[in-house]
Amino acid sequence: MLVYVLNRILQLIPVVFVLSVLVFGFVHALPGDVIDSLAGDEAAEDPEVRAALEKEFGLDQPIYVQYAVWAGKVLQGDFGKSLVTRRPVSVELLERIPATVYLAVVGIGLSMPIAVPLGTIAAIRRNTPTDYAAQISSLIGISIPEFWFAILCIMLFSLHLGWLPSSGYVSPLDDLGLSLTYLVLPALAIGFRQAAYTTRLTRSSMLDEVHKEYVDTARSLGLPERKIIYKYTLRNALIPTVTISGLQLANLLGGTVVLESIFSWPGIGLTIYQAIQLRDFPVIQAGVLVLGVMVVTINLLVDILYRFLNPRVGLS
Amino acid sequence: MSEEQKGSDAGRASLFSQSRREFLGTMAVAGGAATFGLPRMSRAQPKHGGTLRFATRVDGAGLDPHRNIVYYVSNPMAATTQGLLDIDQKMEIVPGVAEEWDISDDLKTYTFRLRKDVEFHNGRTVDAEAVKWNLERMMDPATSHAFTRASLEDVESIEVDDKYTVRVRLLQPSAVFLGNVIYYPVNLIAPDSVDQADTHPIGCGPFKFVSWKKYAKTELVRFENYFESDEFGNRLPYLDAIEFFPKREDQVRLTALRTGEVDLIENMAFSDVTNFKQSYASEFQTWDVPQVGSGHLNINVKSGPFAMDAPDGKLLRQAVAHAIDKEAIHQAVFEGLAYTLKGYYSEASPWHMPGIRNEKEYDPEKSRSILRKLNMENLPIAVVSRQAFEYMQNTAELVHSMLLDAGFKATNEVFDNPVLRQKYANNDWGIDSTATSYRFEPDGWYSRWILSTAAENELRVGYKNEQVDKLIIEARGTRDRNKRLELYTEVESLVNDDAALIYTHAVPLTSAGTRRLKGYQPAFAGPYSIAGGGIRTAHFEESA
Numbered sequence: 119m120l121v122y123v124l125n126r127i128l129q130l131i132p133v134v135f136v137l138s139v140l141v142f143g144f145v146h147a148l149p150g151d152v153i154d155s156l157a158g159d160e161a162a163e164d165p166e167v168r169a170a171l172e173k174e175f176g177l178d179q180p181i182y183v184q185y186a187v188w189a190g191k192v193l194q195g196d197f198g199k200s201l202v203t204r205r206p207v208s209v210e211l212l213e214r215i216p217a218t219v220y221l222a223v224v225g226i227g228l229s230m231p232i233a234v235p236l237g238t239i240a241a242i243r244r245n246t247p248t249d250y251a252a253q254i255s256s257l258i259g260i261s262i263p264e265f266w267f268a269i270l271c272i273m274l275f276s277l278h279l280g281w282l283p284s285s286g287y288v289s290p291l292d293d294l295g296l297s298l299t300y301l302v303l304p305a306l307a308i309g310f311r312q313a314a315y316t317t318r319l320t321r322s323s324m325l326d327e328v329h330k331e332y333v334d335t336a337r338s339l340g341l342p343e344r345k346i347i348y349k350y351t352l353r354n355a356l357i358p359t360v361t362i363s364g365l366q367l368a369n370l371l372g373g374t375v376v377l378e379s380i381f382s383w384p385g386i387g388l389t390i391y392q393a394i395q396l397r398d399f400p401v402i403q404a405g406v407l408v409l410g411v412m413v414v415t416i417n418l419l420v421d422i423l424y425r426f427l428n429p430r431v432g433l434s
Numbered sequence: 435m436s437e438e439q440k441g442s443d444a445g446r447a448s449l450f451s452q453s454r455r456e457f458l459g460t461m462a463v464a465g466g467a468a469t470f471g472l473p474r475m476s477r478a479q480p481k482h483g484g485t486l487r488f489a490t491r492v493d494g495a496g497l498d499p500h501r502n503i504v505y506y507v508s509n510p511m512a513a514t515t516q517g518l519l520d521i522d523q524k525m526e527i528v529p530g531v532a533e534e535w536d537i538s539d540d541l542k543t544y545t546f547r548l549r550k551d552v553e554f555h556n557g558r559t560v561d562a563e564a565v566k567w568n569l570e571r572m573m574d575p576a577t578s579h580a581f582t583r584a585s586l587e588d589v590e591s592i593e594v595d596d597k598y599t600v601r602v603r604l605l606q607p608s609a610v611f612l613g614n615v616i617y618y619p620v621n622l623i624a625p626d627s628v629d630q631a632d633t634h635p636i637g638c639g640p641f642k643f644v645s646w647k648k649y650a651k652t653e654l655v656r657f658e659n660y661f662e663s664d665e666f667g668n669r670l671p672y673l674d675a676i677e678f679f680p681k682r683e684d685q686v687r688l689t690a691l692r693t694g695e696v697d698l699i700e701n702m703a704f705s706d707v708t709n710f711k712q713s714y715a716s717e718f719q720t721w722d723v724p725q726v727g728s729g730h731l732n733i734n735v736k737s738g739p740f741a742m743d744a745p746d747g748k749l750l751r752q753a754v755a756h757a758i759d760k761e762a763i764h765q766a767v768f769e770g771l772a773y774t775l776k777g778y779y780s781e782a783s784p785w786h787m788p789g790i791r792n793e794k795e796y797d798p799e800k801s802r803s804i805l806r807k808l809n810m811e812n813l814p815i816a817v818v819s820r821q822a823f824e825y826m827q828n829t830a831e832l833v834h835s836m837l838l839d840a841g842f843k844a845t846n847e848v849f850d851n852p853v854l855r856q857k858y859a860n861n862d863w864g865i866d867s868t869a870t871s872y873r874f875e876p877d878g879w880y881s882r883w884i885l886s887t888a889a890e891n892e893l894r895v896g897y898k899n900e901q902v903d904k905l906i907i908e909a910r911g912t913r914d915r916n917k918r919l920e921l922y923t924e925v926e927s928l929v930n931d932d933a934a935l936i937y938t939h940a941v942p943l944t945s946a947g948t949r950r951l952k953g954y955q956p957a958f959a960g961p962y963s964i965a966g967g968g969i970r971t972a973h974f975e976e977s978a
Contacts, residue, residue, distance in 0.1 A: 148852075149852070149853045149856060150850065150851070150852020150853045150854075150855065150856050170575055170576060174576070200496075202495045202496050202502075203495060203496035203497070203632065203648070204496055204498065204501065204632045205496070205632060205633070210648070213647065213648065214648075269685075272689055276689065276693045277689060277692060277693060280693065280694075283690075283693070283695050284686070284689045284690055284693050284695060285681055285686050285689070285690055285695070286650075286651075286679060286690075286695065287650050379682050379683055379686070380683060380686060381686075382649070382650075382679065382680070382681045382682070382686060382690075384647065384648065384649035384650040388649060389648075389649070392649075394850075395821075395822070395850050395851070395852075396495065397852050
């Protein structure tokens, strides 16, 4: 197991290297000149101002030199300074990433305990009212746009009932109770949609599994149905569910810009979006790179989780 | 009395007589407010206390108020800043850190005498040395934003006469320099705090910085030694603290107000304003800002058929102007809330010029007839607009269809700012639906946008008219306000005739707040921290 994990970590090195090159290349290929943004409207054409800014941020060097300097610093944990705030990028990211991870993990965490049992029950009771109810509710969850569901939640729970704040963020480290009140609505908006996907996936995986020969064999041996379902079938059926949930979690880390806007949630997605608009290259580069590393790490964790779900999965 | 002194007194008297009179009127409308020098009004003394929760559309990009633009309408940091001079509710120039000033006869030397009771938030006195250090830092490209630097581009030198007197010498005569030392953008920070300017700036405004969590929250607390007082002698501001919550989406801010999560919001969606006023008048109050900026259509006249030197350029530009239905934009984009413009300043502004001529009336048939006459039907023209502002995009969509209707082969595209600037530089655009923030000093508009040598004009429109240039420069050297208004009226009439830039609407803004909030009114162009008003006199009913 340890060898497998170390091996997978080593495999990450070329992935992260290629990712860093792509990120750096794409960011510098963005249309629009960062010096225009930095210099401002009235001085963008002033050669002296442009030269000073290019020198200050190393933009006067060839692109490969810029990459080498940047990569070298990143390896030492230095992502540089934001062109806009002049603060270290690591500080900018450390303020944002926890908020995003907090939201994404709780969102997915809310969905799993609902979706897995619901999908399992729907598969076991196929073509019964329970199955239809599960399918219809999951279809609704997939069909309703996340932002619209979020607005409905705000209208109901904030405006009409007054139970929860409509937007904002409080760190759980500052005040856990208050933080949770701010978390509920965005996590619900994420969790509802994720639960819908996961319910459908679990149901179809379970249906595949329950028709396999080993299930018939188990039944012929007289094993209790509950044991067959929960000990054998569900564990196998959960492999695609875990895979997809891992990918969904990775997707949520950078893909909640709209929800972050609606709930004024200061996450990494919104930060990268704003940085793109301002052409704040160091923040874009570092943000995308860190998200990329988080995605490959999540994939690694998912692979390791397979082993626990099904010991027959090879780790070679 | 020296010639210099006489000149300065005349200028100052003119400034004060107007601002004081208008100030009184404004404050009466606002329900009465505290300000220095005003007669006592029979009302209860507001008490200090309370924390205001204020949701704004934007957050600051960074903290250093010299490197970043601290936009005085919505940037939380604007409440921490103060400058040599201040603005009042009518956007008129009034004393700030400087209580008096003289202007030399040749308009090249400005001498400011500072108040002796002004402190930075760290306790250091705001003296002439500190002012000199600040102005020099703002003139240095390495430590300042270009917009701020442009305010001081005419400065030749800054001298300290004595501890509380600072003399600014200009490179060329200017009667308009006072407008360049207002707290926006020329604000003062403590020289001994420069190392922390990016993390914990120390200003001398009514509120002190406490913390900033980007896109989440900015916390400020009352500066107990701020120099302004109300008519009872109580120090301003009244509020103990302000918490700013940036919420980008209009509906999100409005919902936060309705749920009681915040006490004050700025920038409501135009589509919400009328209904909100009707439906929630008992719970919330609103403040209309008639002109936070001016919307205009820029035409690229640097090259191509619309160019200033193209044989039929002027006629073609006029064809564009006749195609624009401002009333339709007024209703569809601004929900009937905006003033239509025929010059930069709306009827709400003290700089409004009723005598402006040559506005092109909406007459698409005239546009078509010009195109037919020139045999230029289906002339291609690319309408562009900026992504960040919805009203610019919506205006561009309407302009696009109006131009199609008038016989142009128009296209319409939206870009983010860096891309749009690249398009300006490459001359790859036709008509730009854009806007600029309100200029309390008209020279800030005419010299920086209309003058042929202005950087922004050179980058974008490329407008050149020698007569216009001459008038703008003459106005810059003219003390008399009425004479300047005449000169600018002539400028606008020529601009309208040339039709390189078509004014459309004053961009309005509506703020809303809980009825518990008293004594608050933003300036008529939107700033929320103003002399003797705005956030400085805001207080809660419970503390009254």
